[in-house]
Amino acid sequence: MSTNGAPLVEVVHVKKYFPIKKGVLGREVARVHAVDDVSFSVTEGETLGLVGESGCGKSTLGRTIVRLLEPTAGDIRFRGTSISGLGARALRPLRREMQMVFQDPYASLNPRKRVGSIIGGPMKIHGVGDKGDRKQRVQELLETVGLSPEHYNRFPHEFSGGQRQRIGVARALALRPKLVVADEPVSALDVSVQAQVINLLDELQDEFHLTYIFIAHDLGVVRHVSDRIAVMYLGKLVELSPAEELYQRPIMPYTEALLSAVPIPDPDLSEQRERIVLQGDVPSPIDPPSGCRFHPRCRYMTEICREVEPPLTDYGNDHFAACHHPLNVDAETLKRVQASDELSPRSADEDATPVDPGKRRSQPVPRIPDSR
Amino acid sequence: MAERLLDVQGLKVRFATEDGVVNAVDGVDFELDRGRVLGIVGESGCGKSVTAMTILGLTRGTNARFEGEVSYKGRDLLTMSEAALREVRGNEIAMIFQDPMSSLNPVYRVGDQIVEAITTHENVSKHVAKRRAIDLLRQVGIPRPEARVEDFPHQFSGGMRQRAMIAMGLANNPDILIADEPTTALDVTIQAQIIELIDKLKDDFNSAVILITHDLGVVADIADEIVVMYAGRVVERASKRELFYDPQMPYTWGLLGSIPRLDRPKPERLHSITGAPPSLINLPRGCKFRPRCPHALEKCFEEPRLEARVEDPKHLDRCWLVVDEKRSLREKTIAGEVAA
Numbered sequence: 003m004s005t006n007g008a009p010l011v012e013v014v015h016v017k018k019y020f021p022i023k024k025g026v027l028g029r030e031v032a033r034v035h036a037v038d039d040v041s042f043s044v045t046e047g048e049t050l051g052l053v054g055e056s057g058c059g060k061s062t063l064g065r066t067i068v069r070l071l072e073p074t075a076g077d078i079r080f081r082g083t084s085i086s087g088l089g090a091r092a093l094r095p096l097r098r099e100m101q102m103v104f105q106d107p108y109a110s111l112n113p114r115k116r117v118g119s120i121i122g123g124p125m126k127i128h129g130v131g132d133k134g135d136r137k138q139r140v141q142e143l144l145e146t147v148g149l150s151p152e153h154y155n156r157f158p159h160e161f162s163g164g165q166r167q168r169i170g171v172a173r174a175l176a177l178r179p180k181l182v183v184a185d186e187p188v189s190a191l192d193v194s195v196q197a198q199v200i201n202l203l204d205e206l207q208d209e210f211h212l213t214y215i216f217i218a219h220d221l222g223v224v225r226h227v228s229d230r231i232a233v234m235y236l237g238k239l240v241e242l243s244p245a246e247e248l249y250q251r252p253i254m255p256y257t258e259a260l261l262s263a264v265p266i267p268d269p270d271l272s273e274q275r276e277r278i279v280l281q282g283d284v285p286s287p288i289d290p291p292s293g294c295r296f297h298p299r300c301r302y303m304t305e306i307c308r309e310v311e312p313p314l315t316d317y318g319n320d321h322f323a324a325c326h327h328p329l330n331v332d333a334e335t336l337k338r339v340q341a342s343d344e345l346s347p348r349s350a351d352e353d354a355t356p357v358d359p360g361k362r363r364s365q366p367v368p369r370i371p372d373s374r
Numbered sequence: 375m376a377e378r379l380l381d382v383q384g385l386k387v388r389f390a391t392e393d394g395v396v397n398a399v400d401g402v403d404f405e406l407d408r409g410r411v412l413g414i415v416g417e418s419g420c421g422k423s424v425t426a427m428t429i430l431g432l433t434r435g436t437n438a439r440f441e442g443e444v445s446y447k448g449r450d451l452l453t454m455s456e457a458a459l460r461e462v463r464g465n466e467i468a469m470i471f472q473d474p475m476s477s478l479n480p481v482y483r484v485g486d487q488i489v490e491a492i493t494t495h496e497n498v499s500k501h502v503a504k505r506r507a508i509d510l511l512r513q514v515g516i517p518r519p520e521a522r523v524e525d526f527p528h529q530f531s532g533g534m535r536q537r538a539m540i541a542m543g544l545a546n547n548p549d550i551l552i553a554d555e556p557t558t559a560l561d562v563t564i565q566a567q568i569i570e571l572i573d574k575l576k577d578d579f580n581s582a583v584i585l586i587t588h589d590l591g592v593v594a595d596i597a598d599e600i601v602v603m604y605a606g607r608v609v610e611r612a613s614k615r616e617l618f619y620d621p622q623m624p625y626t627w628g629l630l631g632s633i634p635r636l637d638r639p640k641p642e643r644l645h646s647i648t649g650a651p652p653s654l655i656n657l658p659r660g661c662k663f664r665p666r667c668p669h670a671l672e673k674c675f676e677e678p679r680l681e682a683r684v685e686d687p688k689h690l691d692r693c694w695l696v697v698d699e700k701r702s703l704r705e706k707t708i709a710g711e712v713a714a
Contacts, residue, residue, distance in 0.1 A: 055561045056532065162650055163418070192417045192588040197632035197646035204643065219561045222591075222634040226644060249636060263566040265591030266637050267630060269618050272594050279570055280563050282517070283531045367636040 009043040009082075010181060010213050011067060015348060016040050016076035016086075018059070018066050022288065035287045036062040038237035039076070039347035046180070049207065049214040051228030051245065053221055053260065057284045059237040060217050064183045067215065068100045069093055080181075098128055101174035105186035107166035111158040117144070117169055118154040124176045143172040146209075148202060164195035171202065175210065183215045188223060200226060221264050225249055230320070233257050236287055236295040238347065239314065243321040249367050251330040253323035256296045262366035275368045294326065302327040306354070313341035313350035326356050329364040376407035379549050379582050380429070384442035387421075387428050387606075391437070394655040398424040400606035402442075403680075404599075406550065411576065411583045413593030413614075415629065416603035419651050422586045425603070426552045428452075429584075430469055431459045447549075465495040468543040472555035474535035478527040484538050485511075485523030491545040510541040513578070514571060533564035540571065544579055551576070552584045557592060569596055590629050594618065602626050605652055605662035608680055612689040622684060622691035622700055624707065625663045631708040641709055661692065669695060669703060 018037040021030040037059045044050045052060045065071045067078055069085060078086045085096060101124075104110035111120055121140045125131065131139065141151035147168040158166055167187060174182055184203065188196040200223065206212060218224050224231055224245075231248050233241040233256065241254040252258045259278040266272045280299050285291055291298050297307040304327065312324045317331060317339055324346075328336070336359055341352040387399035399421040406412050414422045427433045429444055431451060444451040446462065454462070471477040479487060488507040489500060498506075504523070511519035514537040527535060536556060543551055553572060557565035573596045576583050585593055593600055593614070600617045602610040602625065610623040621627055631645030649666045652658050658665050660675035667674070671694060678692045693700065 055563055164650070193590075194417055194588075194628060194632045194647045197634075197644040198648075200634070201643050201646055220634075221562070222636055225636060226634040226640060246640070260563060261636065263562045264636050265562075265565070265589070265594060267591040267594045267618065267633050267635065268637060269594050269614050271637055277566065277570075279566050283533055283564075 008046055010046040010080070011215075012043040012077075012079040012082075013063075013067065014041050014077040014079065016063070016066060016078060017074045018062050018071060019074045032288050035237045035290055037066065037073075038290075039349060040234070040237075040239045041076075041345045041347075042232055042239065042242055044181075044213060044215060046213055047207075047211060048229040049216055049227050051224035051231040052215060052217045052234065053219060053224050053231060054234035055219060055260075055284050057236075057287065058234045059287070060234050061185050063234070064102070064185050064215060064217050068102055068181075068183050069096070070102070094128075098124075098177040099179050100181045100183065101177065101179040103167075103170050103174045103182060103184040103187045106190055107163050107170055108190075110170055111166055113158055115157075116154070117156050117158070120158070120169060121173045121176055124173060128177060130177070139176070140172075143175060146175070146206070147172045148198075162195075163191050164198060167191060167195075167199050168202065171199075171206070175206065178210065179212070181213045181215070183217070185217045186219070187216075189218060189220065196223065203227065221249075221260055233260070236284060236290050238295055238324065239345070240296065240325070241321075241323040242314070242345070243323070244319070247319065247321055250365070251321075252364065252366065253317060253321065253328045253330055254296075254325045255300050255302050255327070255329060257323075258329055258364050258366050259299075264367070266368070271368045276366070278366065294324070304358075310354045311347070311350045312354055312356065313346040313352050315339050315355050316342040324350070326354070327358055328356050329359075331356075331359050333359055376409055378405060379408055379447060380404075380406040381445040382425075382429070382443070383445075385425065385428065385444060386439075386441035387424055387433060388439045389433075389435075389437050390439070391655075396654045397606050397657060398654055399428065400657075401680075402601075402603070402606075402608050404601050404608070404611065406582050406584065408549070408582050409576070409580065410598045411573070411585060411593075411596050413597035413600040414584060414586045414603060415588065415590055415593060415600060417588055417629075417651055419654065420603040421606040421654075422603050423554055426469065426554055426584060426586055429552065430463050430467060431456070432469075461495070464491060464548075465546045466548050467550040467552065468546070468548040469552040469554065470536075470539050470543045470556050472558055474532060474539050474559065475527075477539060478535055480527050482526075483523070484525055484527060484530065488523075488538070488542050488545055491542045495546045506545070507541070510545060511538065513544075513575065514538070514541045515567070516541075532560055533567060536560060536564075536568055537571070540568075540575070544575060544581075547579055548581060550582050550584065551579075552586070554586045555588070556585070558587070558589075565592070572596065589633065590618075591633050602629070605657060606654060607662060607692070608690075609663065609693075610691040611680070612686070612691075616684075616686055616689045620684060620686075620689070620701075621704065622689070622697070623663075623693050624667050624669055624695075624700075627704055627707045628666075645708060661694070668707065671695070 020034040022032040024031045054060045066073050122136045125136050188199050228245045241257050259280050262278045293309045294307045297303045306326050312326050314322045314324045383403050385402040389396045416422050440452050485507050489503040492503040508519045557568050597614050610626050628647035660677050664670045664674040673694045678694050680690050680692050
């Protein structure tokens with residue numbers, strides 16, 4: 003995975019609220035705070051994993067980045083140019099550069115269209131080549147994703163879930179995009195097929211120099227594909243870290259809980275480790291909790307968490323986390339850290355950098371020695 | 375010795391279709407004792423759900439043919455009359471389905487659906503049944519059950535719907551609870567909650583559980599015994615520890631290797647089982663896994679029997695490879711170092 007340092011996508015204080023309207027006049031009575039002041043950037047050639055539970059805003063953010071949704075506030079930059087205010091016509095050339103792979107391979111392919119026209123569709127819309135060229139290109143793509151050129155005239159129902167997801171991937175690649183946003187691309191598949199699709203995405207990244215934003219709730223899958231991982235909770239970015247580091251040294255208690263919920267196919271290790279089972283569901287994003295949004299479910303919660311929103315604090319080594327009681331950080335380090343100007347939400351209290359380390363060490367993922 | 379609840383021997387299920395005869399289940403044996411959890415693991419189309427549905431008589435139809443025996447406390451469920459079966463179904467053996475969205479009726483209140491499950495099998499007043507429904511919702515961890523019992527399914531989150539399904543399954547205190555992919559549609563955090571809940575309730579209700587899944591990680595915690603199915607057959611069957619620490623079937627290795635593991639260093643590529651499961655209409659000759667097996671031999675054109683090949687007499691598998699050879703090949707295969 004080669005990275006050359008230039009950000010391909012920058013997400014700058016992006017908010018996406020959905021209005022809830024009531025009455026004949028359609029008066030706005032409340033708002034769903036789906037994405038609430040999130041900032042990060044994605045470097046060319048890297049894979050950013052975006053994780054969180056259902057309803058945390060990860061899919062909304064993914065859709066906002068490719069401009070399927072318009073942000074309520076904030077800016078999205080693609081190769082340094084702002085794309086958040088662009089109209090449909092101005093966006094069109096950019097659509098070639100950013101594509102999406104969807105979660106449900108059953109719902110995201112038109113059952114009445116043949117595979118050839120599904121994959122060729124984007125090329126037709128963008129006027130790439132003539133009919134013959136397109137057919138040839140589609141057949142190449144089918145081979146690239148591990149299907150056979152003879153599948154050109156088949157319908158989606160003739161394929162299994164894994165094969166359909168390959169068709170979805172081929173369609174996303176048809177215009178040779180730079181950025182692919184994959185929204186839970188494997189969560190509807192069997193584990194054995196998941197592995198095939200993940201390996202395919204890996205190979206394609208090398209072959210086509212793709213940049214991925216990989217949205218998933220399964221941290222096992224995300225670790226495998228990602229260079230960096232962003233953890234979201236209730237519309238906020240709560241931790242951002244290089245992939246391996248996140249697993250060795252989670253700082254935010256929510257990340258700790260997420261990691262500890264990933265099943266480990268090893269009965270002894272699984273029994274030994276501490277399982278932090280989060281109680282209840284994610285609260286409503288219509289009226290999110292005050293202060294740190296995770297506080298009602300957090301086992302380290304104190305008074306400050308209820309009142310003050312923690313800023314995204316820079317712990318060095320590209321590791322950011324928003325928490326008053328960070329894990330795996332010693333008191334020494336805490337003296338040096340400060341809020342990140344760029345990434346921290348504007349509503350957070352910049353001076354509220356943590357002073358009180360939480361439980362000192364936490365390794366929710368047990369490791370067995372490599373020699374085994 | 376715990377009470378034997380279920381004894382499945384030589385179960386075969388065939389469906390006649392326009393395209394030919396589908397051998398959905400082709401020789402499945404297992405036993406289930408009270409208080410135990412049996413995991414049935416395999417890919418889509420391996421016959422695991424058909425096995426479960428056949429136990430409850432849900433696959434009966436003019437085009438279905440059954441062979442073998444499914445004996446519940448000594449009574450054969452395969453030959454039982456529909457009326458007698460209705461007494462068993464939901465009452466003594468209950469099932470939780472994969473998709474809580476489509477298994478609850480959207481136009482009835484959650485509480486009323488649980489009440490219906492209770493009053494179908496027991497002669498109690500609606501009032502009493504409703505109190506029981508509230509208790510059940512509390513036991514499965516629904517907050518404020520007195521109020522939530524009046525909710526409609528759409529007012530519940532995915533995890534809560536699955537809890538409500540479990541409450542409904544447990545409504546008549548069944549001996550056996552069959553959970554068919556109960557966590558597949560859920561987040562990992564909610565998955566952990568549900569698995570823990572099933573494990574706890576199994577003890578509270580003194581039941582046995584059959585947990586069906588495609589993900590070996592899900593059964594690593596709670597299963598006592600695991601059956602791995604492929605192409606309608608049991609290809610490996612062992613206690614949980616035996617299966618995870620000494621798996622014998624290359625197919626099981628494939629399932630284990632496909633899971634991206636947090637407890638090990640990240641491999642270059644994930645091991646994946648190449649290709650797709652065979653068509654159940656036209657099965658390959660010999661070992662059914664042969665076409666996808668990286669270690670297939672000439673001998674594999676002949677089908678191996680399910681028998682004990684390792685020290686543990688209860689560890690059964692269907693693979694011709696010599697045990698020592700398997701043990702040396704296994705780690706490499708799971709780690710993805712053997713090109714399939």
